[in-house]
Amino acid sequence: MSLYLGIDGGGTGCRAAIADAAGRVLGRGQGGPANINSDPFGAVTSVLAAATAAMAQAGASPADLTAVLGLAGGGMQDAARAMQARLPFARSLVVNDAVTAARGALGADDGILVAVGTGSVLAVQRGGQLRQIGGRGFLMGDEGSGAVLGRTLLARAMRAGDGLVPDTPLLSALRDEFGGFEGIIAFGTGAAPARFAELAPRLVASDDPAARAILDQAVAQIGDAVRVLQDGDRLPVVCTGGLGPFYATALAADWPVVPARGTGVDGALDMARAWAP
Amino acid sequence: MSLYLGIDGGGTGCRAAIADAAGRVLGRGQGGPANINSDPFGAVTSVLAAATAAMAQAGASPADLTAVLGLAGGGMQDAARAMQARLPFARSLVVNDAVTAARGALGADDGILVAVGTGSVLAVQRGGQLRQIGGRGFLMGDEGSGAVLGRTLLARAMRAGDGLVPDTPLLSALRDEFGGFEGIIAFGTGAAPARFAELAPRLVASDDPAARAILDQAVAQIGDAVRVLQDGDRLPVVCTGGLGPFYATALAADWPVVPARGTGVDGALDMARAWAP
Structure with a gap:
């Protein structure tokens, strides 16, 4: 099963959604603050809480998921790479939340x-x-x-x-x-x-x-x-x-x-x- | 023996001196940063390092000393009281470093x-x-x-x-x-x-x-x-x-x-x- 996980995380909270290849949303979840520079431990906790809720709703497992995470502090390359390496999804990409926000807000x-x-x-x-x-x-x-x-x-x-x-x-x-x-x-x-x-x-x-x-x-x-x-x-x-x-x-x-x-x-x-x- | 300990502590370092009743300085010491609000543990460590060096030079023990400490963050009453209660000197008074600086700079x-x-x-x-x-x-x-x-x-x-x-x-x-x-x-x-x-x-x-x-x-x-x-x-x-x-x-x-x-x-x-x- 090929599913997609999108996460948007800022200084106050993060939101996750899982969709299929057609773009149909199958599950959603929320978590706490997710700034990977100022609080990397808190950020990974919040991200996994949001992702777990979305997976439960979608009936998905981590191995199903191609994940893109836009997180506050995600512009810090070392922090982003360290988090990518620790996430349980099939593939993970961590970027700054400005990147995912711009893609969502402006499209192309x-x-x-x-x-x-x-x-x-x-x-x-x-x-x-x-x-x-x-x-x-x-x-x-x-x-x-x-x-x-x-x-x-x-x-x-x-x-x-x-x-x-x-x-x-x-x-x-x-x-x-x-x-x-x-x-x-x-x-x-x-x-x-x-x-x-x-x-x-x-x-x-x-x-x-x-x-x-x-x-x-x-x-x-x-x-x-x-x-x-x-x-x-x-x-x-x-x-x-x-x-x-x-x-x-x-x-x-x-x-x-x-x-x-x-x-x-x-x-x-x-x-x-x-x-x- | 009645001796007096004066300490001036800021965000970068602290300085101590011990004097007798005539104002003659018997010992001096230095320590690290001493902000009791932002880093109370570091502040007490720095203060004791400076005081210990001054006591060694003066041949004094804590029980001899009436101590006044002017420390960064000393305007925070709870932090000042907590530190006073933990200091080993006969009597201790913690005030903001502005108070001791003003007394030193202006006298009366x-x-x-x-x-x-x-x-x-x-x-x-x-x-x-x-x-x-x-x-x-x-x-x-x-x-x-x-x-x-x-x-x-x-x-x-x-x-x-x-x-x-x-x-x-x-x-x-x-x-x-x-x-x-x-x-x-x-x-x-x-x-x-x-x-x-x-x-x-x-x-x-x-x-x-x-x-x-x-x-x-x-x-x-x-x-x-x-x-x-x-x-x-x-x-x-x-x-x-x-x-x-x-x-x-x-x-x-x-x-x-x-x-x-x-x-x-x-x-x-x-x-x-x-x-x-």
């Missing part, structure tokens, strides 16, 4: 992907070639991502408490909720990016001046990156991920924003079928 | 402390009252610190590689040295702040446009914080820490910058003598 067409959830990454597809920029993780990149937005908000709450920037109702409320400076620092110590990203929906929904300032800066950063990728063109822009709808609205003033054709799981399944012998 | 005088090494913290002393701002750690604060400067430099090297900001010789050289994007990300994964801070001396010595832009922003942030602490006054400003000389030069254009009276170890010893029964 030219266009720009703005994928923003817990992390962020952008890519342009031109003539079948994909060029990725941004991303690079929570510590030194992921501009505009949910995790970076949450961290920026908490940092600003502390700076406002110090009198370094104007205080606002939202910042003051956060200091109270977290237990002041010490509580915020304790929260941050060792917290996974997904914990910071939990603040993003509240930020996006807020009309607090500090929230607007943080979001305006994030939109400007993502907009700059789209401009670099357009390189004078006006390619269609697809926004995916948990913050996709927010950036779609914000970017629509400047660029032709279009809906995604499919998900990262669709892209991974599509790649798996194309890769099969 | 009014003034402003700008302490910038691996981390950063600022404080104003007015009428014997100390008010600390900034700091808050590598993840969400420590503006202008060596670790934040190093991280900002590497992040900018990646953004320049993506075409998001202008590339420069320094940024291009860093990408080569670290092994490209993957090498930079791998370096950052789990690296202690002190590793990032190792880039700071090179940044400060460089006339590369990216280095100047990063340093100009850091000086502006530290300058803003000094302005907030001055609150309309023109108190003397003391700059300490590994980057103290750099900020002293930069701030001297706007403020009366004066040399420190003493070190953080001097401040800790002074507090220990004042605290003794």
Whole structure:
């Protein structure tokens, strides 16, 4: 039996689907965060949980499966190869989640992907070639991502408490909720990016001046990156991920924003079928 | 025998001294990084290494010592109390390193402390009252610190590689040295702040446009914080820490910058003598 497993994994969770050669989906599953750079052990656990659920539903075994996994951190070649070698499927290919997201969102067409959830990454597809920029993780990149937005908000709450920037109702409320400076620092110590990203929906929904300032800066950063990728063109822009709808609205003033054709799981399944012998 | 132990511990190393009631120093020692919030186990190890060396030189035993320890992360009350309870000295007081640095640098005088090494913290002393701002750690604060400067430099090297900001010789050289994007990300994964801070001396010595832009922003942030602490006054400003000389030069254009009276170890010893029964 020849079946195909597609997995899309980000900083907050991963999703799996198994399909046959005709593209009919036979099983689906979900798992936890899957960043193979910052937490390789957690990532393999999450991936196998999602795959196992999908296999149970599809009545499939690992030996049946040609698997393509688009995972956060999958751009790190050593980590990707180490994971590939450990997976139980007949064939496994681990790529960055931007690759599967772009394939799902754009198909074979030219266009720009703005994928923003817990992390962020952008890519342009031109003539079948994909060029990725941004991303690079929570510590030194992921501009505009949910995790970076949450961290920026908490940092600003502390700076406002110090009198370094104007205080606002939202910042003051956060200091109270977290237990002041010490509580915020304790929260941050060792917290996974997904914990910071939990603040993003509240930020996006807020009309607090500090929230607007943080979001305006994030939109400007993502907009700059789209401009670099357009390189004078006006390619269609697809926004995916948990913050996709927010950036779609914000970017629509400047660029032709279009809906995604499919998900990262669709892209991974599509790649798996194309890769099969 | 009544002796006094003063310890000053930051993100890169800690220094200890033992003195008698007359202030005569009988022994000194050094140890590794001592941030009790981000690495409590490492901090207690470093502190005991430094204290043990000082005790050996002074011919003192723990039961002789009234100890004051100014440590990075010492503003976190729970962490400070937990460490106090575990230390072997007759009496132990753990405070934030800004407190001992201010006592050493300013004595009892009014003034402003700008302490910038691996981390950063600022404080104003007015009428014997100390008010600390900034700091808050590598993840969400420590503006202008060596670790934040190093991280900002590497992040900018990646953004320049993506075409998001202008590339420069320094940024291009860093990408080569670290092994490209993957090498930079791998370096950052789990690296202690002190590793990032190792880039700071090179940044400060460089006339590369990216280095100047990063340093100009850091000086502006530290300058803003000094302005907030001055609150309309023109108190003397003391700059300490590994980057103290750099900020002293930069701030001297706007403020009366004066040399420190003493070190953080001097401040800790002074507090220990004042605290003794």
